[in-house]
Amino acid sequence: xxxxxxxxxxAVVGHPNxxxxxxxxxxxxxxxxxxxPWPGETRESRAxxxxxxxxxxxxxxxxxxxxxxxxxxxxxxxxxxxxxxKDLAGAFVAMHxxxxxxEDECEIFSALSRGAGILYVVDAARxxxxxxxAEMEILRLVxxxxxxxxxxxxxxxxxxxxxxxLRKTFNAVHVFNALTAGFRERMRLLSALxxxxxxxxxxxxxxxxELEQDWEDRIARSASQITDLLYSVSSFSxxxxxxxxxxxxxxxxxxxxxxxxxxxxxxxxxxxxLRDTFRHRFFAPSPDVLALxxxxxxxxxxxxxxxxxRVQLAAISGGAGAAVAAGVDLALGGAALGLxxxxxxxxxxxxxxxxxxxxxxxxxxxxxxxxxxxxxxxVRDARIPWMVLDRCLLLFHTLVTRPHATRDEEKRxxxxxxxxxxxxxxRKKLAAFFQDAGKNKVGEEQRRxxxxxxxxxxxxxxxxxxxxx
Amino acid sequence: MxxxxxxxEKISDLADTExxxxxxxxxxxxxxxxxxxxxxxxxxxxxxxxxxxxxxNERRKQAGKDAGRILAGDRVVSLMKTGIxxxxxxxxxxxxxxxxxVLRYDGLTPVNLFHALFVLxxxxxxxxxxxxxxxxxxxxxxxxxxxxxLSGFRRLFLRVQKGAENRMSSEIxxxxxxxxxxxxRFSGRYRPLVFSFVFFAFQVAGFFLVLGLLSGFLLKVxxxxxxxxxxxxxxxxxxAIHGLMTLLALxxxxxxxQALPDTAYVEGSRLVLKEGIAHLEARHLSAWWSFLSMxxxxxxxxxxxxxxxFARWRFHKxxxxxxITDSRIHELCFFLRRSIPSPKKDxxxxxxxxxxxxxxxxxxxxxDKETSSTMVWDLWISDEIPENxxxxxxxxTGTAMGSSPRSILHMDTENLPExxxxxxxxxxxxxxxxxxxxxxxxxxxxxxxxxEAPLWIWPVGRPDRNGGEASADDIRIWDLRLQxxxxxxxxxxxxVRHEA
Ligand SMILES: Nc1nc2c(ncn2[C@@H]2O[C@H](COP(=O)(O)OP(=O)(O)O)[C@@H](O)[C@H]2O)c(=O)[nH]1
Ligand SMILES: [Mg+2]
Numbered sequence: 001x002x003x004x005x006x007x008x009x010x011a012v013v014g015h016p017n018x019x020x021x022x023x024x025x026x027x028x029x030x031x032x033x034x035x036x037p038w039p040g041e042t043r044e045s046r047a048x049x050x051x052x053x054x055x056x057x058x059x060x061x062x063x064x065x066x067x068x069x070x071x072x073x074x075x076x077x078x079x080x081x082x083x084x085x086k087d088l089a090g091a092f093v094a095m096h097x098x099x100x101x102x103e104d105e106c107e108i109f110s111a112l113s114r115g116a117g118i119l120y121v122v123d124a125a126r127x128x129x130x131x132x133x134a135e136m137e138i139l140r141l142v143x144x145x146x147x148x149x150x151x152x153x154x155x156x157x158x159x160x161x162x163x164x165x166l167r168k169t170f171n172a173v174h175v176f177n178a179l180t181a182g183f184r185e186r187m188r189l190l191s192a193l194x195x196x197x198x199x200x201x202x203x204x205x206x207x208x209x210e211l212e213q214d215w216e217d218r219i220a221r222s223a224s225q226i227t228d229l230l231y232s233v234s235s236f237s238x239x240x241x242x243x244x245x246x247x248x249x250x251x252x253x254x255x256x257x258x259x260x261x262x263x264x265x266x267x268x269x270x271x272x273x274l275r276d277t278f279r280h281r282f283f284a285p286s287p288d289v290l291a292l293x294x295x296x297x298x299x300x301x302x303x304x305x306x307x308x309x310r311v312q313l314a315a316i317s318g319g320a321g322a323a324v325a326a327g328v329d330l331a332l333g334g335a336a337l338g339l340x341x342x343x344x345x346x347x348x349x350x351x352x353x354x355x356x357x358x359x360x361x362x363x364x365x366x367x368x369x370x371x372x373x374x375x376x377x378x379v380r381d382a383r384i385p386w387m388v389l390d391r392c393l394l395l396f397h398t399l400v401t402r403p404h405a406t407r408d409e410e411k412r413x414x415x416x417x418x419x420x421x422x423x424x425x426x427r428k429k430l431a432a433f434f435q436d437a438g439k440n441k442v443g444e445e446q447r448r449x450x451x452x453x454x455x456x457x458x459x460x461x462x463x464x465x466x467x468x469x
Numbered sequence: 470m471x472x473x474x475x476x477x478e479k480i481s482d483l484a485d486t487e488x489x490x491x492x493x494x495x496x497x498x499x500x501x502x503x504x505x506x507x508x509x510x511x512x513x514x515x516x517x518x519x520x521x522x523x524x525x526n527e528r529r530k531q532a533g534k535d536a537g538r539i540l541a542g543d544r545v546v547s548l549m550k551t552g553i554x555x556x557x558x559x560x561x562x563x564x565x566x567x568x569x570x571v572l573r574y575d576g577l578t579p580v581n582l583f584h585a586l587f588v589l590x591x592x593x594x595x596x597x598x599x600x601x602x603x604x605x606x607x608x609x610x611x612x613x614x615x616x617x618x619l620s621g622f623r624r625l626f627l628r629v630q631k632g633a634e635n636r637m638s639s640e641i642x643x644x645x646x647x648x649x650x651x652x653x654r655f656s657g658r659y660r661p662l663v664f665s666f667v668f669f670a671f672q673v674a675g676f677f678l679v680l681g682l683l684s685g686f687l688l689k690v691x692x693x694x695x696x697x698x699x700x701x702x703x704x705x706x707x708x709a710i711h712g713l714m715t716l717l718a719l720x721x722x723x724x725x726x727q728a729l730p731d732t733a734y735v736e737g738s739r740l741v742l743k744e745g746i747a748h749l750e751a752r753h754l755s756a757w758w759s760f761l762s763m764x765x766x767x768x769x770x771x772x773x774x775x776x777x778x779f780a781r782w783r784f785h786k787x788x789x790x791x792x793i794t795d796s797r798i799h800e801l802c803f804f805l806r807r808s809i810p811s812p813k814k815d816x817x818x819x820x821x822x823x824x825x826x827x828x829x830x831x832x833x834x835x836x837d838k839e840t841s842s843t844m845v846w847d848l849w850i851s852d853e854i855p856e857n858x859x860x861x862x863x864x865x866t867g868t869a870m871g872s873s874p875r876s877i878l879h880m881d882t883e884n885l886p887e888x889x890x891x892x893x894x895x896x897x898x899x900x901x902x903x904x905x906x907x908x909x910x911x912x913x914x915x916x917x918x919x920x921e922a923p924l925w926i927w928p929v930g931r932p933d934r935n936g937g938e939a940s941a942d943d944i945r946i947w948d949l950r951l952q953x954x955x956x957x958x959x960x961x962x963x964x965v966r967h968e969a
């Protein structure tokens with residue numbers, strides 16, 4: 001492996017259906033990689049880049065599984081005296097190219113013939129078998145730098161057997177569950193790659209630094225997007241003049257709808273950019289989550305799930321205590337909605353709920369009529385920005401903790417409001433921010449403070465949901 | 470004496486079997502019940518073939534009775550027969566009209582001898598040569614240009630196929646593979662039969678063509694006044710023509726010399742158009758008919774007759790050689806035999822089987838040899854399966870097969886047992902929790918090819934889950950991959966389901 005090469009390549013190899021593609025998908029944050037419970041889904045080797053910002057730093061090559069390990073081993077044993085490493089792999093491809101029996105092996109070896117490091121993926125939930133031993137022996141004889149990754153599908157009962165077997169061939173063995181790993185686990189795996197080869201260390205070290213920095217940047221970006229959203233939700237207002245007295249009623253109804261619609265759109269824009277930031281392209285809510293909109297909206301459980309009690313809310317919203325008292329039912333609604341929207345794209349349902357109780361909607365929006373002029377917003381009900389924030393946090397948390405190898409629909413999100421992780425100081429600051437935004441007097445300084453505060457909340461969220469400050 | 474198995478009977482059997490098998494495959498559970506009822510009437514001492522025959526007849530009775538429809542086999546056979554009759558008719562009419570067309574004499578221009586020779590001898594000879602070419606070159610390599618064209622086409626097709634496959638999910642791909650294999654198998658099985666039938670049909674047509682020629686010719690000779698004369702721009706001597714004719718007449722000259730024109734004849738029937746035929750003798754002009762009819766008989770009729778019999782024999786032989794021995798038949802036979810009520814049921818069943826002791830002794834004698842209905846089979850256990858599952862496997866396979874195995878063998882997948890007894894079916898217990906790789910499939914296919922009797926795969930799951938029971942998903946993956954192999958192939962044992 002050339003230490004000065006622009007990027008390092010690692011080939012992820014192993015038996016079919018052990019989770020190679022899953023490991024790659026999670027590592028490179030790509031949810032378009034084909035993963036299937038039916039074996040043979042990957043047919044060709046393909047290199048996937050790990051980006052930091054816009055530059056490619058590492059390549060992970062997804063390969064099909066070994067289809068003829070014992071025969072391949074026989075060939076390798078015959079030829080390893082004359083050739084090693086890349087050359088051996090290249091010779092194998094040259095010899096067997098076009099042979100349908102070794103189609104998949106050729107795909108694997110073509111990646112190895114580029115000098116890629118070997119990451120051997122095994123599912124430690126099943127016992128060790130002869131074909132595994134043959135595969136390990138192949139990789140040993142090829143002689144490229146190599147590491148084993150244990151990706152247990154289910155409880156790994158044979159973990160110790162596996163470790164013993166793997167240690168004979170691999171100097172490093174790393175456990176990495178592709179379906180649960182988050183950012184920390186990914187970085188830990190990347191750091192472990194350093195032990196594969198002394199040459200890798202100097203290249204990998206700055207790359208890991210850079211990726212960590214990139215991750216922080218992504219969180220900061222998300223925080224500032226959320227601040228933007230909160231600001232515009234708190235300060236958004238509409239004003240229009242009706243042509244005559246009879247039209248005033250029509251106009252105000254129309255404006256309420258328009259106001260709801262534009263807030264919904266702002267939320268969606270924010271969610272979409274969060275999704276982009278964390279590279280989730282195929283993230284969709286499950287019917288299970290959708291069903292919540294209809295059923296749980298006003299139920300008792302929803303009330304309990306809502307993190308902020310009336311007292312708390314009154315405390316944090318300061319002067320807005322009156323508004324809190326105005327409608328506990330809305331708070332209930334808000335809680336359930338916070339739950340629902342983790343899946344994203346459900347804002348329409350939320351607002352249509354508010355819309356059905358037109359009295360509420362008007363009160364929330366804070367509609368004012370003076371003569372023929374109808375004025376709506378900034379939002380009068382203090383709970384609205386909190387709801388928006390709650391939803392953003394839930395979406396963020398789901399996106400950050402969802403490995404890119406997941407192909408299932410999202411499960412029911414956590415049944416608690418994420419506002420709970422806010423410390424009291426943070427709550428106060430947020431409440432002040434909402435109020436100032438409504439009066440359009442948020443200064444640069446306050447804005448920056450807000451971004452930083454939210455970023456620290458998001459950082460806490462990304463490393464686990466239950467870490468209260 | 471056993472009755473001779475007729476060609477069309479065999480074909481009708483084949484067609485009906487295919488038809489009923491595909492029907493059963495679609496129906497699933499209903500078909501199993503029906504087959505079980507049929508099996509109840511089968512005598513236990515029957516062979517597999519007899520079982521199948523019995524099954525086929527029962528199915529025919531039911532299908533005919535239930536639906537009142539014409540059976541697939543009858544339909545196919547009547548279609549074939551109609552085809553042959555039509556071709557024969559066509560051939561006869563063509564021959565007759567050709568003969569009638571060329572043999573026309575109005576008193577001024579006699580029939581051109583060379584034309585008559587061409588139609589009566591040349592055409593049959595050409596068709597003979599074509600027939601011979603077909604026979605000789607059927608299994609030869611195609612011409613190079615044709616092969617190049619074909620391979621180019623094939624490559625294009627493969628590329629398109631590959632592109633389409635890459636977009637498919639692996640499951641769909643495997644399903645399509647199974648379907649393609651079924652089609653391959655079907656066409657592979659019937660291609661020789663179809664060829665020999667088409668060949669036979671053309672021989673019939675050829676024969677009737679010659680028959681048409683002959684009868685047209687004889688009719689014209691008997692019922693009209695014909696005159697033959699020869700002419701040529703090159704103006705060869707009568708000697709040359711005579712020599713040619715003698716050569717042609719060689720086959721019959723020794724027993725029928727009258728049908729050989731002598732030099733005087735030849736000279737006497739030369740026609741120079743400018744001079745007309747007035748000066749030619751009628752005796753010489755009409756004498757050619759015997760020569761022509763002999764030529765037609767010898768060069769047209771007899772070889773055609775020979776080829777007709779040859780094609781008929783070949784058709785019969787191919788039909789008799791066509792056999793359906795694939796895994797569907799294996800499964801059906803197994804099911805039928807397994808469902809035959811055993812006459813010594815109470816005796817055999819109650820006997821407790823003590824497996825643990827027998828496992829240590831590799832060779833196991835079957836206890837009651839006299840029960841002929843039980844199947845003889847060997848159990849092979851893959852050496853990767855841990856010991857603690859062996860007892861259970863033995864028990865389960867024993868229940869599924871209806872008897873205990875004749876012998877148990879611990880099989881190392883790398884070193885296949887060479888001394889496989891070809892008449893004895895085998896059950897191979899194999900771990901299926903890892904997906905099958907090409908290498909495994911190849912090996913299993915090799916094992917299945919070694920013997921006539923079926924190789925059953927008995928799926929075994931992880932030792933630490935459900936007592937080694939394989940998961941349904943894993944079985945499905947393996948089953949589909951096995952079905953994607955060409956015949957003869959190993960068959961996934963559906964053991965427990967038979968007990969239902
Ligand atoms: N429970 C569980 N399933 C996994 C894990 N990794 C992969 N899988 C599943 O295993 C199957 C095969 O994974 P895939 O990545 O396509 O395997 P490949 O053939 O080695 O590329 C998929 O259905 C995955 O969802 C894991 O860590 N835990
Ligand atoms: Mg894959």
